Amino acid sequence: GPLAATLLAALLLGRTGSRLLASSGALALAFCGSFWYFSTNAEPYVVSVLCLLGFLAWLPLDDGRARPARRVALSAIAFGLAVGFHLSAVVLAPVGILFILLARPRAPRVRLAALFAAVAGALIAAPYLYKWLRVAREDRLSGLEGLWTDFFAPANPITERHFLAHSYS
Numbered sequence: 054g055p056l057a058a059t060l061l062a063a064l065l066l067g068r069t070g071s072r073l074l075a076s077s078g079a080l081a082l083a084f085c086g087s088f089w090y091f092s093t094n095a096e097p098y099v100v101s102v103l104c105l106l107g108f109l110a111w112l113p114l115d116d117g118r119a120r121p122a123r124r125v126a127l128s129a130i131a132f133g134l135a136v137g138f139h140l141s142a143v144v145l146a147p148v149g150i151l152f153i154l155l156a157r158p159r160a161p162r163v164r165l166a167a168l169f170a171a172v173a174g175a176l177i178a179a180p181y182l183y184k185w186l187r188v189a190r191e192d193r194l195s196g197l198e199g200l201w202t203d204f205f206a207p208a209n210p211i212t213e214r215h216f217l218a219h220s221y222s
Contacts, residue, residue, distance in 0.1 A: 058083040086188030101138035129169045133176025187220035
């Protein structure tokens with residue numbers, strides 16, 4: 054928990070140069086009750102938060118940084134891993150895409166947002182698609198129901214040991 058809050062403070066300080074904003078952001082995370090609940094129970098949520106910090110750190114938000122496509126790809130991979138550790142992180146996908154669309158320079162921003170969505174989407178969808186493709190043809194409809202259930206009442210693909218071992222049949 055303290056490591057994630059400290060990394061957020063360092064990230065905010067590096068991005069904004071404001072100690073006040075960096076400490077406020079870190080303290081807002083640190084005082085969030087659910088964050089401390091998850092981090093003290095040694096659940097996968099802290100790993101998800103650390104991946105989300107990577108997602109934020111690699112987002113190309115200004116034109117002063119080189120290789121925006123590489124940074125977007127790294128950010129998307131970190132985001133996909135965050136969702137893999139806990140599916141609730143998926144709600145930040147529109148935020149990431151919005152940040153990319155509002156970033157400078159304006160020219161490649163739509164292509165960068167599409168790259169982010171493609172990389173993160175592929176990483177998130179891969180384990181579910183793998184399981185669904187292993188379903189017998191006559192069980193495809195129940196396979197879609199299993200896919201829906203897995204995503205919205207999650208059996209986590211990274212933390213559940215036998216997630217990929219059982220198809221949706």
